[in-house]
Amino acid sequence: MDALSSAQNKLLPEMSELLKKRYQILQAINQEQPVGRRTLSEHSGMTERDIRKETDLLRKQQLIEMKTAGMVITKQGEEVLNSLKSFMHKLTGIADLADCLKQQLGILDVVLVPLDSDKAISVKNQIGKEAARLLEQHFAAQPNVAVTGGSTMAAIAKELKGEKTYPALRFIAARGGLGEDVLHQANTIASAFAGKTGGSFKTLYLPDHLSEEAYTMMMKEPLIREMMDLYEQTDLVVHGIGNAQEMAVRRQSTAEEVEKITEGGAVSEAFGYYFDAEGNVVYRIRSAGIQLEQVQKAPAIIAVAGGRSKAMAILSYFKNAPKHTVLVTDEGAAREILELTENLGGN
Template sequence: MRSLIEVQRKLLPDILAVMQKRYQILRSISFVEPIGRRTLAQMLGMSERVLRGEVEFLKNQKLIDIKPSGMSITKMGAGLLQDLESMMREISGINETEEKLKKALGLEDVVVVPGNSDEEPWVKSELGRACAYRIKAVLMGNNIIAVTGGSTMAAVADALTPDFSAPEQLLFVPARGGIGEDVQNQANTICAKMAERTGGKHRVLYVPDQVSPEVYKSVVNEPSIKEVLTLIKQAEIVLHGIGEAITMAKRRKTGKEEMEKIIQGHAVGEAFGYYFNEQGEVVHKVQTIGLQLEDLPYILHVFAVAGGASKAKAIKAYMNSKPKSTVLITDEGAAKNILACS
């Protein structure tokens, strides 16, 4: 396929450009259907006049339906999207980007999805779908899956389906306590949703994400909490996001003294309560209940899911401390920025 694509690039470059544009339109409709033409044009950064012609073509090919409620993809269109996926990754250079990212970050496996989730909200759904696919590939026997909170993990939950695995083989546990954010993005809520969508089971961890040393000693010895913490340590799979340092510190309502430490330490990234500078050094750590960074090397499969050009520094910083079993799932926006500063 690669040789054919190279020939097309040289002899018929316009055809590849048109194919990419129509693929992007189809893909965007499939993520947010039903959608109006004006909204789709804004989402794609395309004029309504240009989009109108493309939409008519796709309709005539029976790839989309147009109704008063908006445009939606047909069964034929969905099938074509699936068939085109590997070819479009080759055409767009994503496969090559993945290889470069592996070398730059010292990873054995990287997944890059098209787009930039900072600018295109639907890309986060694609990150979720890519993560769900990779998790399914490593499931074996009974599985305990530990999950952190955040909107990206919520997107992973949305991508899970009832045919994910035998229900009795899945147990979802929160990797740590809540962070005081929207309930829908807390680890407990996400675990419950994952269990509901797959038919699996879940456990809850009703503790704050950040506690004082005194409270920590008291809470971790509570029988119900101790039981869940034991399950978390036994997880074969961990799903987690990577945050920007200052954003995460603000979400935690970090005190003035600790915030100053994070700023003075030039922290750019955060994961599991650890704040990293660009060299990957830990400049601050909060006392959290749940999975710790030192636990990760003992986990069989660790999936780090984060996208958006703005998170490039955070992702790169965390990868200096990542365990060997880490698989990074990110988007083009973040990937290009990471490679640009490598």
């Protein structure tokens, strides 16, 4: 926090808290519009009473409008959000926190959004928006993009602008299906990215989890060999980071596999690899998707994960993750990671 913001915070701490609250509400309306008060309350983690009071003020200031379908942000409201973004990051200490996390993880950069996505859905959407803006900066120079699945990746697809077309872009599904909601599978995400940008996409219509016999057989198939060749040509990888136990359940892992994952002390998962607290691979599934060595060779990598509950998984993965990765996360995860590293003696 700079000297001016620090002095203001000490002299009028209640003003800072009020500013944070109204900024969060305005940001949530911008993300979810048109949106009603009840939905906004759920997405922001505030009471409906607070929402009603603050949105009435925002309306009087002509920052939002009340429409039949719900509240929407005005052009003036958008300008206020953009003007305050840098200041709010300094006021809340987000800029300093991002720098601390970047140094702790030893990676290329950290993009941080305020608050905790575990507590407010709008924060996950904001993570998606920041990741989308970052991703768009790579489109011209790095056209071959491998993408994984998950709800956070779906949030990125939603936030891509789609104002320009990039016919040279090719989005490659980095995983097969997990048996989860089809909207969150890598195939669907790759298709959504392509639809927003005017690019093409390549899908991997295989179960993410294969037996040894099936894996050996499928790796001989021309279509699978083509996908593996595409992974070798990947310019940019965009991926999530999962909690090990949650991913084991999503993959419908066998009791034997769960036992290996648990006994190995796995706390994180990415690309079908399970990592312990020190970042060591303790188990990996047989998959025709992108392999860790192919990820490491990609010139650019964007990892996206948020929420205090993901802190241990993020910390675990980045123990040995590619150092040229950019992480997009939230304040909740960042503060928990730094607390964990402090408790562990900074290791």
